[in-house]
Amino acid sequence: MSKQPKNSGSGKSSTSKQSKITDCASPGNVAAQASTARLTRVETDDARKDSTLERVIEKLEDMCRSVERWRAEMRAEIVALRTDLGGVERRIQAAEARISDTEDELPELRELKALKAEVAQIREENAQLLAENATIKRKLIDLESRGCRKNLRLEGIPEGEERADVEGFLESLIQELVEVPQVTIEWAHRLGAIRGDADPPRGFIMRFLNFRDKERVRRAARLKKNIQYKGKKIYFAQDLLYPIRQQRAEFQRACKEFRRRKLRHGFAFPATLLLTYEGKKYVFKSPTEAESLLKKMQQSSAKD
The missing domain is CATH 1.20.5 (Single alpha-helices involved in coiled-coils or other helix-helix interfaces)
Incomplete structure (x- = not known):
């Protein structure tokens, strides 16, 4: 008898549960739940669409900025x-x-x-x-x-000494002062215009009949060196053209030094200077060559 109350209680509980299930399963509740589910799905879909649209817009904006x-x-x-x-x-x-x-x-x-x-x-x-x-x-x-090879010049004879016979006067003078006999002068005359009494006398130019006579007189006069006529020094010189005299004049400094050193020197035609120094013979075609040797001489003298 005591078990019947338990069974009655459990019967009430079972009845309550069934009542609740019956309530939920009613047509109105089912429709509401379906509607709610549909709304939830729609909202979810809309959210997804909005998110996708935002991403698309961002990409489009990025593309616009890139463009x-x-x-x-x-x-x-x-x-x-x-x-x-x-x-x-x-x-x-x-x-x-x-x-x-x-x-x-x-x-x-x-x-x-x-x-x-x-x-x-x-x-x-x-x-x-x-x-x-x-x-x-x-x-x-x-x-x-x-x-001009057979010509000689003579300087230092006073004016008028020759009188009328110039050639005879010079032949006699050469024989007497230079001591070269039997020379024949073809022609002779004074050089230049007549000068005043205070001026030095004009020189002579004479042409010998042959070249050998001229050379004999020139060499003899050169050996005698100091030849005087009536107390006045006279000298013979080769008859040279002006261009050649100019060329030889360029050697004047060297010739002066050679004379001071008492060195044997002279010219070969037309204007080549010849020198004998310490047993050697030198030939100078230009004054520069002669002065170069002079410098060496001076340096050698300074060392001594």
């Missing part, structure tokens, strides 16, 4: 390209201007080149003419000098 950057870069490159093209255009115009100027100057350049070639040819011809002139001059001097 703007690209457009800015393109504009900068186009501006730079235009600048470069402008510089190229200016250089092309400058080159065209230079080409145009060159084309205008071409005739003048051709004329200038022709003138330069003509000047070069004239210079070459002038150099050739100068060389030929120098050769002709040397030959002329040699020819005239050969005509």
Whole structure:
């Protein structure tokens, strides 16, 4: 009998549960729950769509910004390209201007080149003419000098001593003072115009009949050195043309030093200086060569 109350209690609990299930499973509740589920799904879908749309918009904005950057870069490159093209255009115009100027100057350049070639040819011809002139001059001097080979000059005889017979007077003087007998003078005369009494007497130029007589007189006079006529010193000299005398005068300093040192020296025709020094013979074609030896002599003397 005691178990029946438990069973009655459990029966009430079971009845309550069934009542609740029955309530939930009613048609109204099911519809509401379905509607709620649909709303939840819609809201979820809308949220998803909004999120996707935002991402799409962000991507589009990024693309727009990229396009703007690209457009800015393109504009900068186009501006730079235009600048470069402008510089190229200016250089092309400058080159065209230079080409145009060159084309205008071409005739003048051709004329200038022709003138330069003509000047070069004239210079070459002038150099050739100068060389030929120098050769002709040397030959002329040699020819005239050969005509003077038999001539001697005499300086220091007072004016009027020769009287009328100049050749006889000089032949006698040579025989008496130079002691060279039997010489024949072909012709002789004073040099230059008559001078005043206060001026030194004019010299003589004499031409011997043969070259040997002239050489005998010249050498004998050179050996005698101090020859006097009525107390006045006279001297004989080779008859030389003015250009040759000029050339020999350039050796004057060297000759003076050689005389001071008592060295034997003299000239070979036309103007070559000969020297004997310490047993050696020297030939000087120019004063520079002679002065070079003089410097060596002076240095050697300084060491001694």
